[in-house]
Amino acid sequence: MQILGIETSCDETCGAVVEDGRRVRSNVVASQVDLHRKYGGVVPEIASRAHLEALVPVVDEALQEAGLRADAVDAVAVVHHPGLIGSLVLGLTAAKTLAWLHEKPLVGVDHVEAHIYAAALERAEPVFPCVALVVSGGHTSLYRCEGPCQQTRLGATTDDAAGEAFDKVASLLGLPYPGGPSIDAAAERGSPKAVPFSRPWLDREAFDFSFSGVKTAVLYHVRGQGADAKQRSTDLSDQEVADVAASFQECVVDVLVGKTVRAADVCGLDRIVLGGGVAANRRLRERMQQAADEAGLDLVLPERRFCTDNAAMVAGLAYHHVQAGRVDGLDLEARA
Numbered sequence: 001m002q003i004l005g006i007e008t009s010c011d012e013t014c015g016a017v018v019e020d021g022r023r024v025r026s027n028v029v030a031s032q033v034d035l036h037r038k039y040g041g042v043v044p045e046i047a048s049r050a051h052l053e054a055l056v057p058v059v060d061e062a063l064q065e066a067g068l069r070a071d072a073v074d075a076v077a078v079v080h081h082p083g084l085i086g087s088l089v090l091g092l093t094a095a096k097t098l099a100w101l102h103e104k105p106l107v108g109v110d111h112v113e114a115h116i117y118a119a120a121l122e123r124a125e126p127v128f129p130c131v132a133l134v135v136s137g138g139h140t141s142l143y144r145c146e147g148p149c150q151q152t153r154l155g156a157t158t159d160d161a162a163g164e165a166f167d168k169v170a171s172l173l174g175l176p177y178p179g180g181p182s183i184d185a186a187a188e189r190g191s192p193k194a195v196p197f198s199r200p201w202l203d204r205e206a207f208d209f210s211f212s213g214v215k216t217a218v219l220y221h222v223r224g225q226g227a228d229a230k231q232r233s234t235d236l237s238d239q240e241v242a243d244v245a246a247s248f249q250e251c252v253v254d255v256l257v258g259k260t261v262r263a264a265d266v267c268g269l270d271r272i273v274l275g276g277g278v279a280a281n282r283r284l285r286e287r288m289q290q291a292a293d294e295a296g297l298d299l300v301l302p303e304r305r306f307c308t309d310n311a312a313m314v315a316g317l318a319y320h321h322v323q324a325g326r327v328d329g330l331d332l333e334a335r336a
């Protein structure tokens with residue numbers, strides 16, 4: 001079964017074709033990073049306009065790379081929730097048009113569920129059941145997953161998502177946009193022990209997260225506090241920037257790893273899956289692997305290209321919806 005996937009929930013226009021839920025036949029991502037850079041974050045109106053321009057060429061390229069015509073796909077899948085509403089509507093309208101025109105089933109997919117499913121792409125080994133940590137620009141959540149479409153949320157962020165904290169701290173340190181990959185790179189040259197930021201464990205028993213406090217701690221560290229506060233980030237040496245980046249990253253990684261391993265223990269599951277843009281972070285991948293090995297758990301890491309937003313994860317997950325008979329009508333709505 002060949003499924004065409006479309007994803008436009010934030011700032012990447014994505015099209016992909018996936019066979020039988022696993023084999024990725026094409027995966028096209030048109031990034032809008034250059035358009036949003038000068039604003040230091042995603043501007044929703046600019047994102048919508050850019051999706052409108054990129055959608056048709058991206059879908060065409062995804063079909064061409066897979067060697068398929070639009071009328072040869074078995075279903076059209078699309079992320080309809082959650083995301084920027086103006087952006088979601090564009091992908092959804094494109095998917096509905098293709099489904100209607102070629103008389104194919106339409107499959108609406110949840111963006112966060114698709115991030116979890118990314119680990120199953122191009123992989124023969126089982127991924128479910130598992131405990132899944134989704135860490136992206138908009139989400140930091142832990143789930144207990146029985147299968148690709150059956151999950152229970154164990155906890156989530158109470159304020160900033162992990163990726164959002166990476167992006168804001170990068171901007172404080174004067175590192176280039178987008179911030180997550182910049183911190184990842186700068187931290188390679190720094191010491192994770194340079195600044196002992198206190199770890200936001202919250203209630204040790206709970207699976208909720210909070211990263212806004214550590215973000216403020218970084219702000220005070222680089223700019224000073226109270227009457228002495230000044231714009232010091234520009235005066236930091238490259239080594240100081242690298243040390244703060246590595247120390248901040250270590251703090252976030254400690255909490256993500258600690259809570260995820262504990263969730264696996266509490267749920268009695270022996271497999272952990274990571275998903276979302278921050279799952280591309282090298283230190284998180286390395287530390288989660290060490291912790292999983294020590295605890296005797298199986299860790300499934302998606303390929304880095306499947307961590308950040310893409311449509312292969314959407315087309316892959318949709319296969320399981322179709323198998324379960326869950327398809328949508330043309331009245332499917334986008335939800336922010």
Ligand code: KG4
Nearest residue numbers: 136137138163180181184277278281308309
């Ligand atoms: O999943 P994603 O592409 O979009 C959302 O659903 O939000 O995640 C984007 C987030 C951004 O905050 C970005 O800075 C972060 O993932 N990110 C990273 C890395 N690559 C992307 N954060 C840390 N280290 C990375 N290597």
Ligand code: ZN
Nearest residue numbers: 136277308309
């Ligand atoms: Zn995402």
